[in-house]
Amino acid sequence: MTRWVFTFWVLQLCFLHLADATHSSNETDRLALLEFKSKISDDPLGVLSSWNDSAHFCLWGGVSCSIRYSRVTVLDLNSSRLSGSISPHIGNLTFLKKLDLSNNTFHDAIPPEIGRLRRLRTLFLYNNSLGGEIPSNISGCSALAEVHVRNNKLVGSLPRQLGFLYGLQFFHAGGNRLTGSILPSFGNLTSIRILALGDNQLSGRVPEALGQLKKSLEELLLHRNYLNGEVPASIFNLTSLTVLSLGENRLQGNLPWNLGTLLPNLENFYVPFNQLTGSLPPSLSNASNMVQLQLQVNKFTGSVPSMASSHNLLRLNIAENFLGSGKVNGDDLGFLSTLTNARKLQALVISTNNFGGSLPEQVGNLSSNLEILVLDDNQISGSIPEGLRNMFNMQWFWADKNKLSGTTILSIIGNMQSLVQLRLDNNNIAGYIPLSIGNLDKLLVLRLANNHLEGEIPTSIQNCRSLILLDLSNNDLSGVIPPQLMGLTSLSMNLNLSHNHFVGSIPIEVENLKNLGSLDLSYNMLSNNIPSSLGKCVSLEFVQLQANLLRGTIPSSLDSLRGIRLFDVSSNNLSGQFPIFFEQMNSLQLLNLSYNKFEGEVPATGVLNNSRIISVIGNVNLCGGFAELNLPHCSFRQPKKRLSYKWKVFISTICSIVLLFFLGTCLLVFWMKRKGKLHVVSSDDDFDTRVSYQSLHKATNGFSTTNLIGVGSFGSVYKGVVNINGKETTIAAKVFNLQRRGASKSFMAECEALKNIRHRNLVRILTVCSGVDYQGNDFKALVYEFVVNGSLENWLHPVESVDDPPRTLTFRQRVTIAINVASALDYIHNLYETPIVHCDIKPDNVLLDEHMVAHVGDFGLARFLESSIENLSSGGEKSSSIGIKGTVGYAPPEYGMGNEISVEGDMYSYGILLLEMFTRRRPINESLKDSLNLHNFVNAALLGQGSTLAEVVDPTLLNELLLGRISEKALICMLEIGVACSFDSPQERISISEVLSRLNKPLV
Template identity: 50%
Template structure:
């Protein structure tokens, strides 16, 4: 009887307990608000709750022991009623979207062994009463929004094996109480905000194998005891930034099980322990961004190494030994994927064994070291390579074309080396390529159009090389995905392709420091994503296109040092994001705006545009003078009278001219219809402008006439007037030739013709004149060989600095290149000499006097045809090539000879017709015989004095720096004079082309600028 009653009681009690679990589960379901897979639909009355999805019950009592709903995209909150599942051992909701706090009621689950809530959106703090779950083995709650400190009460969980709270927002320090958790094997708290030092507790844990504290704010040193734990497999403390100290020499012996050693982004110092090679299970060795130094020890036993990153330390000798021998040890690591060792002091050559590294290698970075020599062949064996970085070394030689076979390659960094030769056309095979950085090398040739076959190429930087020829329209195509395109500081010529407007994703575009000409393509306005646009230091002309008004997101715009004209566009005032605007050294005119970026004198530069006015006071420009019609209003009657008188006067003047021409019927008709392309200026205006062609305004005399200085427009415009002397034979022919030449050409380094005058003077004699832009600083000859008269007149020293001479020499070379190669009809100047090189206010060289030019129509064979023989073309003695004296026809190589002599004269200060050059002696042979050893004995003493005074002002005594400066100065002079000798060779076939001379001179200037030795 008693037994029956007892069994009935137990049955009722058990039924009640089962009901409690069921009610708790239904409450848990009610708090779920998102169930995209409908997994909770099984939680209904048709099934026993032990058969619901994710539920496991005990066999005997049918109590819930496991509640596991992982990776089901469930959302909502965790019901506190889960604390009523008193038999629960496993509670796992990982990889869902639960939010709000972890219910503290979970602390009542005394049988709970596994709590897995990682990768949700839970917030609040870790409930301290989880310490009541005395059977807990696993607390895995990382990847949430939890905050606050780690409860010290959790240190009482003596059975805790794994504790992982990584990727939360926890603060505070690591509690010392965890030293009591003798069963602890894993402590993961990476990527929180923990602070303080790492406590000396983990070294006491005999089964401990994983410590993950990456990405916190920990500081101090590592407790030595942790490196005595032989079971340690993972030691990861990277990205704390302030951990420091050294590592024991026996690290690889005391931690033989080590698989991950990650200490990156800290302040660890000392050397890499030699014993590290004994940790033969090591897979990841991440020691980059610390203060480590010394050699990299042998790694030949690390067969399992997959990731080796040691970049940005102080490793290597920097020049006292071969620091890269360890790379050959890595051929034993057959699974190596990442090798990154940039930013150290490694010295030596890349060994050929690189070709034998693991074919699994994905990333190979050795950038910014002191590595020299060539890129080893055989790298095509690394067929899984995705990124390669060799930047910032001293590598030379060619880029191996075989790299183009690495089909998975998407990032190539080889900039800032001394690589030469061409860019391999095989790079067009890199179909995944997104970044190609080759800037600041010695690469040459044309930019391969095959790069257009790389459909994902976003960043292409080729600046600071020696690329020539045009920018191919094939390189810039509609399917291009360029975001960053840098072709600056090369020798690219021709026009900027209109196709540039198809680069709709372009944000950074730089073609500065080239030889580009023509107008700025209006299609650039279609690149509406541009933030940085740099076109400076070219030869662009015309106005600034109004189409650029659509570039409303632009931040930096530089158009400086071109030949742009017209007014400053109003739309630049409205660019909200524009932070830097450089329009300096062009031919812009008119008023400078005063709003937008123009309000900031440090952000805007307009200097060197002599016709600008207005703007803010900091620009120091003259005030704009506006002529208002209100000053003098003429009545309608008066206007009619004036118009009638002007008409009668015009008719009378025409009749008089007609009569006068008939009276002079024996005179030839004016042959110069060629001047009709220029706006006419009357003879009377020129008489007034020159004060009757006063000798006080005479500024020069040539073979066919005289040059006067004049003032037009009521003294507002200074001009130079070349008046032909008709008494000289060939003067009219010279005038026609000069008109024909100047009406077809326009260039920054050619003298600009403003107008022409062709008619009769007061005596009825033929009068012809050309009106040029006045060059304030006169001719190059006046500066190289100043006379006492010019010194007395100017009251200033007439000497050119080294920098000025170099710039002028390049200006002249660029002008000749334009005449020979870029004009519609090639032109030979025939009379290049210092007196025909004029200097403007900024000491920019302009080639003038086109009275002897010859036009050379191109032949179908892509050569030059000749219009006439040069018999009778004398040029100027000393500058005329020797072949002209033997009847050779005019050709561009004649100008090259003249340029070579000009260059030698500029830097030696010696005239080719000087007294020292008699008989077979000439300036060419004089310089050639002195190079290179005696270069300082033949250069212009003014340059030597300039350099010595420059050194003395900076250093009152000889220093290593000044010695280096002198050596570089001497090397520059040898190179420059070498160009002059090469151009002025007597045998035409031995002469350089003007393009080669121009390129070499630009290279000399670029090197001096890079060394900060040129102003």
Template identity: 45%
Template sequence: MWPVVGSVTTKDSANAIDALALLAFKHQLWSHSLTTWNDSLPFCQWEGITCSRRHSQRVVAMNLTGLQLVGPLSPFIANLTFLRVIDLSNNKLIGQIPPEIGRLFRLRYLDLTVNSLGGEIPTNLTRCWRLRTIGFACNKLTGRIPVELGSLSRLRRLLLPGNSLTGSIPTSLGNLSSLISFSIWGNELEGKLPEELGQIRNLEDFSIEKNKLSGTIPPTLYNLSSIYLFSTTQNQLSGSLPPDFGVTLPNLTTFSVARNRFTGRIPISLSNASRLQELELDGNQFIGSIPMNLGRLRGLRYLRLQGNLLGSGGEEDMGFLSSLTNCSLLNVLILATNRLTGALPNSIANLSTALEIINLGSNQIFGSIPSEIGNLQNLISLRMDSNFMTGMIPESIGKLNKLQVLNLSKNDFSGEIPAFIGNHTQLSDLFLDRNNLQGIIPSTLKKCQRLSRLYLANNDLTGDIPKQIFTITTLRILNLGANSLVGPLPTEVGNSKSLELLNVSDNKLSGEIPKSLDNCLSLEYLFIEGNFFQGAFPSLSALKGMLRMDISHNNFSGQIPDYLEKLRHLQYLNLSYNDFEGRVPQEGIFKKANAISVIGNKKLCGGSPVLLLPECPSEDDKKQSQHFLKKRMIAILIGSVLCSALLLFLLYYYCIRKSKKHPHPRSITHPLEEQLTKISYGDLCKATDGFSSANLIGVGSYGSVYKGYLDHIMKIVAVKVLNLQRQGASKSFIVECKALRNIRHRNLLKVLTVCSGIDFKGDDFKALVFDYMVNGNLEQWLHPSMDEQDQPKNLSLIQRLNIAVDVAFALNYLHTCCEKPIVHCDLKPSNILLDDDMHALVGDFGLARFLSEATSNGSQNDTNSLGIRGTIGYVAPEYGIGNEASTFGDMYSYGILLLEIFIRRKPTDEIFTGSLSLHQFAKMALPERVMEIVDQNLLSAEVEGLNESQTHTNAKRKLEKCLISTITVGVACSAISIKDRMDIEDAMVEMQRIRDLYLGVGINDTDN
């Protein structure tokens, strides 16, 4: 069906063809963009649409960049047969690039960069023979670069960076004689650089970094006027440059092979490349001296040699600088992070007056800075950090009026910070830390009104902190730590609205922290430890973005401010060695024992059990104690002694009589404890190294989980410690023990032992001990944290199917095979554990319910008194209106879990707003668009690993059928209405069938 446009309803009308195609494009999107695309305007006036002048009703350009379009790219776009320009960059398009685009033979410009498009690059793009630009950067494209692209003779720009393309660079691309820009960085391409690329004589931009390319540079590439082989550690281009390198490159203007694995010496013949303007050899393993004849490169503008092993270890290493005085156009000189030794020659003053950047950091340069350096009056950045330089900062630096960056840190400079620094009104970064500078901080710094970063730490500075510094409104980082500064922190600090980091630690500052600090709304890092600050710590509740705060080793008193637990972004808080008193908060950062320190505050109590603080006395205890002390202390004491004596006598007499009647009384234990060997608190404390934060592997609603090693069973275990101060934790322990007492199934997490006693402080302690799961939980595989991004985890289709079946087995056992049906009530990825063989085990029965037959008065098992709880996104909708726990609720959670496993989107994903939920998202895609919504990493992995004996078409059809069937089960299980939901037995059988069909085996009866 074609959409209706105004009064035109037939696709045969010539004037309606493009309008209908545009509406079809809009209707496949899920976002509410393109609001102007309606009957109120002619379609040629719709946002982003340009029509032809000769053919007024035909669209020639579609520019919809940056409109937050969400959804698949409609194949109806191919009906816009007059299109010359398609720019859909910077949106959220998903699915595959429609191969129908290949019908747009007039197309010249195609830009789909920065979307989430997956699949392969259509090979029939070659039909668009007029294409001059192809931009698919920053998507999720997989597969190989089509060989067919080599036939696009008019193509000038081929931009494919930031995808997941594999294979090698096709040799056919050497036929793209018009190509001027070729960028493939950030993919997974392998192999060597094709020699055929040297045939592209007009190539200007050639970027291949962040791949897995290897080998040497083909000699044919030396024919190019510019060579950009800039890389990172992912590539392994190697070898040494030939001795006659410069002779063979008479026309070379740019040579960049940065961040590869090139070795050997820089050829002396390089000076024969007389037209060379840019020489970038940084990030390799070049050795030896820098050639003394580089001065013959009269047109040299950029010289970047940092990050190598250059230098002979002799004092003559810096002699080459004298030859560079002939390079009158030199603009950038970067030699940092090498092994260059020696003193700076005075000839540095004769370098090009056009020089803007000098970076000599991280070498072994000694001596002083030549005073003649003041002649380089166009310098913008001067870096000489991390060397062995001495002497005073020369006054001639004050002549560098354009200076924006001055970095002399980590040397041995002495004397005072010169007052002329204030004359550098363009200065944005001043790094003078880790030297031997003395005296006061000059107040003339207030003239540097563009200053962003000021580092003066680790010197021997004295005096007050000048309040004038805080008039610099652009200041973002102020690091004055490890000096001998005295006096208070100026109240003017509140004027620094842009301040992100304030470090005044390890000085001799005193007084109270000014309340004006709360005005520094951008502050994220506050380090004031190691001073003599005192008084109550002020409320800084306006600093919502605070990440790290260290106020330790001061004299702060009073209670810990409550607002600290409301700073939801706070990652580290050190309050140790002050004089705080009272109760330690328990919310926010205070929940993370490994992120907070309160040691050395002897008047604190409460808080997380891991902090090992005494329990806070209750108000009743305080009142009763005061009453006894003030009024009848002596009388009550005497009476207590007499009563105690009498009670002891009666108790002794009772015990004697009792022992004769019942010589072996039976201890009262929990039913689960009767079945299992109990373990002591001491054993668990030893196994977890004192419940060390280093062994903390998870934190839940009612407790924390630690990794440990039990000696007597010689096994690594997971110890779930209940936080008994949390309301409902004790009942959760009872519920979990009761649930685990009688259940035994290979897909349910087995409890090894329990601990129910007291800890070393005499407080109640309860814990459950389980097998430790090496592969963690399903949440970590589907949605790795930032710390786990460096070790990506991908589940194959078979692994996901097995997990879905395993969880179905577990639920079927709980719902149908137990004496009393058990409802889990909190089924989600973090409660699905994965063993060594990636088998799934359902854990965490702290919210479980037992279903008993309804009595005449409708009473429920007492466990229901806990109330229905669960996790947002997985809780069945009927629980929100007060319905009691049921197996239908678990089925809803299972359906959501199933969709999340294969779509790899959380039910709380930001895309799901308004009426759009994960269930609705999947339901709308059935059946035609399922391949567009499932995890694209899963698709690329499965397509790449298809059995070679199968035809590509049949294999993809089989894959698509499997995924459609699976998503169908997920949608059926998560239906909003209870009566529409699939029950567990049907779901289990269906998931087994789907898995077996995909594996190509018969449906076998499996005893769960």
């Protein structure tokens, strides 16, 4: 009995010891989770709100524990919108089997302590912002089966220790910035099914050792790297492969002729954008499992094999190779007949090859699911098969740049009601544009140029209400341009009707095309005047009306086309005075008025002082201009007339009266000033009209908050309506808070700066008010012309409102605004008699009028350089930046060190403004992360050392990029200009002249 009692006590002590150990381990897990939580900087969904002492940690959100030991085995916080870094204490969760932190915003490096998780089987960290290298000690996680770190910012080489994870089945590290070569030791991972390393910066050759994975590997993804050399033959022995993706590298050599037999399970074969040569493997006809076959942009030659067995094929792309013979009677396109078995086919692209001959009739029997058929840039002749009328789901049909003829396509396109893009230009198609064109209400792009079309444009085209581009140029079309066409407000890219036989007037309904970028009506027989309504097409950049029968003058309303780059009205019968408003259009790159009947003086100022921009040949009554135009000098002198004695006496009397009145006024002002009844400020004396305090008080409803439209450093801005020179005028009154230090000096500086300068891109000051208010306190206000679209700040960072629609700026509008602001700075820096430094360029001080033309305002911190006028702030001392800080983020760094103000300081502010416009990020922003400022953030992206272009630019601009409305090159160009303006060193910044030179070059 004693022995049994002793045994009982021993067992009880063991259990107590085990319980204590378990409790200690549990506490380790709890503390590790709390340390993990401490590194989370943002938890908008409150996922971690349950992580507290009110519940056991095994009940916390995203946490799962083992039943036996109550240890954490799963931490799953997928798609929780968490921000922060991964705590090194994660390595203390030693029972962890699954860690899923994917689809969040974790940053910094993957902690090496993760290598202590020897039970870990699943590691999912994809779609975050993790940087640094993949920890080399990850091999300590010996049980790992799945590693998914796609779409992060990982750098460095792949650690060789990965080759020791013999149980690894899934490894995806695509979409990072990994460098170095692909590890031959991956050939040891005999259990791996998916190896994905695409979208990195890996180089070297594809290792032969990967061929050892023939029993397991199903997907090999190595696309978008810098791999070179030939694809090892061993890769084509991986009989289990279903996906082989090697595209967008620098691979060379031929594909094995028996590829279709070697890889019988292959479903997706992706090798575009390489330098592969030779013929397409004839064994592709055996690839019955093929779903996607993409071979475009290589150097393949010869014919395309039969695809009769490709029953599951969805996409076939063999564009931009050297396939086909180009023979008219050849069988280059015979393979298309074999595709009729592919009843799931959605996309067929064979463009930019050398295919000759006619399209087989069987093309009309292709899958009814076909959405994309691209045949352009070949030698295809004959008619379009009649059977294509049954392609109800067709969205893209490109057959341009071929030798197609006949009228079949014109008779059947009305049936293809899902069409989004129809391109048939540069063929030999004849006939009339059918009325059924109006059935294509989804159509975005219609290109029928360079054919033999005749007749009129049917009015049914008005039903194509989604159309953004219409090109009917170089045909035999006739009649008048239907007004219904001009009612297509969707037209935004191009309307080209040139080189036809249109007659009559340009429809006044052209005013509906407010979003149109290019209008070409040249080489027709259009007559009468250019309609003044054309001036309402404020987005126009290219206007070509040359070689018509137009007469009359160029309407002054075209002054509103501030974004115009090309304006050609040569070879018409236009007359009248030279349109001088063109000299103000800084975006202008070509103005061709040649062979008309213009008269008068050609200005030699503004953008017109450039021989590469203006052409006026054949206008015999023009004079002046710069020397290269070879025009005669203008002479407008009138014969001198002597005044009679009576006129001399009359003029002398009037002058005497005016002089006496002036002297009396001066004495009255002096007396009133002595009495303190009138407060006069010298800097505003040059304004012709003054407005009283009473008038402003009434106009702004007593400066009520309902009229308040802005608040600045030295005062507030109110909207109102006042009578100026007998006219009711909507104004913006900037009322200075004279209790603020520097407000009075700011008022005087702004008066001094604005009283004489005049420029279309500067806010126009109407008058001033300087006196006393109803309480006898000093009162000062500047009265500006009201600018209806408010500040650029409100467009870039709008305040969300249920009532107001969201405001967005297109890329074109942003470029125009950039040019407008640059033009204003060029004027005050270089063209005004005394250079002025603005000192506070920022979005709040850029106002947009009804045509979205930008005007720079708020000269309260402006300073003159080398001015002969006594400096208002210092009684004649040279301007310096002491006490002038501008606005944090926009003010250049040298001002903070007490350096003198300079035009280079304005360039820094302009550069930051430009970067803010195209990234829609404020200069000081948490999203800039470790970049500290906007300049460094963007510059790092341009150098490939930081965020990608997609992460830097405004998402609304990315949409334009994806839709093809702008190019990546154009976006990068604007960012590069902003960076070039905003270097820390003033000597490194480019000048405003260089900015304008770059901005005025075509952005393609």
